[in-house]
Amino acid sequence: MVNSLSHLGIGLLIALALGFKGKKRNALGFLAILPDLDFIPYILFALISGSVSHEVRNQLFYLLGHREFLHSILFILLVTLFIWIKTKDRLFTAAGFAAIFSHVYLDYATSWKMRPIYPFSTETSTLGAIYFFDPLANILPLLPVFVLLVAYMKGHGKWNGKFNNFCTFVTKNRSKLYPALLIVLVIWLAVLPVTKLLLVNYISSVEDAKISYQDTYPSSVGKFISAYSYNSTHYKIMEVSYWSGIEKRDYIEKINVNGAVPDASTYVERVGKLYSTTVPQEIDYPVYSVSEKNDSVAVTLSDARDKYVKHWAYFKTVYRFIFDAESGGYVAYASEQGEREERLEKNWFG
Structure with a gap:
């Protein structure tokens, strides 16, 4: 998830590196931010x-939700096909x-889970x-935006x-400048997933445990929050980095x-089943807190990594279910x- 202005800058950088000007340059800038226009169908969804029914709601979410269908491979291919049909320009189609x-890859490579192969699968994943x-990734793409802004103001x-x-x-x-900048950016964005893989493999060997690649979350530059099920009652949470390996460790009680x-x-099991039916399925390491008050039982569901991330994270959602102990009904x-x-x-x- 990179800011929209940087997404725009990457589209313009591609255009300038390939020599496109005018409307075609602007079109490539627009295509680079097109997936984020899914906020419009998301308003309709809201x-x-x-x-609608639960089943229809889920399907509508896959189609209209933010970072859902408009961030899928199928959408990319459909847009590319449309460009080719309209222009018959191979270079412009490739640039489009x-x-x-670039937009979908950057969002996928940063910090938000998506469904890139929807509708063939509704499983979420992320690099x-x-x-x-x-x-x-955020500052370099701003250079072409600044260049065009200066040209516009002077004009x-x-x-x-x-x-x-x-x-x-x-x-x-x-x-030479624009192709060089584009090459630097591509190399940077291609190398980081590989370096993360090396780090995750190293942490796995140190812990003698299977550490999830995609659930190892980037918490700051060069640092990640990682976790795994330590035993039947606790998760082990780790702050890891490229330069220090495991920096901090903690244990979080599952229930x-x-x-x-x-x-x-029984209430924990019921909440787990209820949660498994909803979207977007952002919690990877579920933690349950159960309490009782005035003939009602409250169950809070969150992710074990929640408090270790300061800024936005896809798993920073907390659910709270209030059950009537007598009737079994609930409010969420x-x-x-x-x-x-x-x-x-x-x-x-469901």
């Missing part, structure tokens, strides 16, 4: 999701594919190899006398029961990214 693919505030009689040396340098070297709650395990709530808790519609769960 408006109608409460009035590269622009939209999670690049921190979403990665300096190179409209503004910023005269400013950035003259910069403009002269870019003009003289643009045939915490506050007081004497009859049938606590959820809070995302530390925001205010909201009550969920019944059709969230």
Whole structure:
């Protein structure tokens, strides 16, 4: 997940490296941010999701949700086919594919789980190899945006006398500058998933345990939060980095029961089954907290890594189920990214 301006910059960088100007350059910039326009269908989903069945809601989420269908391989291919049909321009079609693919790849390689092969599979996955505030991935693509901004301002009689040396340098070297920047960016984005693999394999050997590659989450530049099931009652959480290996360790209890709650395990099992039916399935290491008050049982479900990540993370969602101990009925709530808790519609769960 890279900021939209940097996504735009990558599209423009591809265009400038290949010599496209005018409308075709702008079109490639647009294609590089096209997947993030899924916020528009997501608004529609939010408006109608409460009035449909659970099964329909899930399917609509796959189609209309943020970082769902518009971030899939099928969508990339459909857009590429459309470009070819409209233009019959091989180079522009290839550039269009590269622009939209760059967006999906960057989101997939950073910190958010997606369904890249939907509708053939609804399983989520991620590379999670690049921190979403990665300096190179975010800042380097801003250069072509700045270049075009300066050109635009000067063309409209503004910023005269400013950035003259910069403009002269870019003009003289643009045939080599833009391809070089693009190559540097591609190498960087290709190497980081490999270095993460080496780190995960190293941590696995040190711990003598199978550490999940995709569930090892980038928490800052060069650092990750990793976890695995240590035993039947606890997860082991680790902060790891390229330069220090395992820096911190902690153990998180899988099920915490506050007081004497009859049938606590039954409630935990029920919450697990309810959660398994909903989307987007963001929790990888489920932690349950069970308590009882006034003939009701509360079960909180969160991810074991939640408190170890300061900024946004796909798993920073907390669910809370309130069960009526007598009737067995329940009300569910959820809070995302530390925001205010909201009550969920019944059709969230099957």
